[in-house]
């Protein structure tokens with residue numbers, strides 16, 4: 001995870017960037033930890049959309065082919081204006097969560113995780129990254145991220161041209 005600061009208007013925003021390779025490595029580390037601690041899961045519930053790719057990697061590593069989704073919207077707009085979670089689709093196949101693993105990309109405030117856990121109280125919850133406020137709502141995570149830092153996932157970014165310093169670029 002690489003930290004960068006960017007100024008937007010008068011605000012200095014801290015970002016932690018995650019590459020595809022890092023995300024894949026972290027998802028495999030999480031899978032190894034879950035294999036050590038649990039019997040095979042009956043299925044995985046991915047919290048859309050951020051949990052979809054981590055859930056696909058975990059499903060492959062854990063040999064789990066039943067992938068259900070729960071669709072919750074907690075943030076709208078650029079880099080997060082949090083609102084009341086809105087449920088767009090329930091995880092019907094998961095019942096009360098018994099034998100299921102809930103997967104998300106990260107917990108930040110923990111609002112989304114708490115909301116989904118209430119629907120699936122018997123499931124195990126795992127994510128890749130956790131900010132301190134969200135930590136109590138996840139059973140497993142790989143890397144902690146500072147609360148004031150916005151995680152940029154590979155699907156949030158695109159490589160772009162940066163002019164050389166000799167042309168007066170500001171670092």
Ligand SMILES: O=P(O)(O)OC[C@H]1O[C@H](OP(=O)(O)OP(=O)(O)O)[C@H](O)[C@@H]1O
Pocket residue numbers: 047048049050051072073074075076082104105106107108109110111112113134
């Ligand atoms: O712990 P919280 O403060 O609730 O934040 C974490 C949630 O926010 C993001 O999802 P988002 O609602 O932005 O939707 P997305 O996954 O569809 O991008 C992220 O993927 C988590 O699901």
Ligand SMILES: Nc1nc2[nH]cnc2c(=O)[nH]1
Pocket residue numbers: 075080106108109149150151152153156
């Ligand atoms: N991409 C992204 N989505 C979030 N949703 C809540 N916190 C975050 C974050 O740090 N990064």
Ligand SMILES: [Mg+2]
Pocket residue numbers: 047048049050051104112
């Ligand atoms: Mg999400």
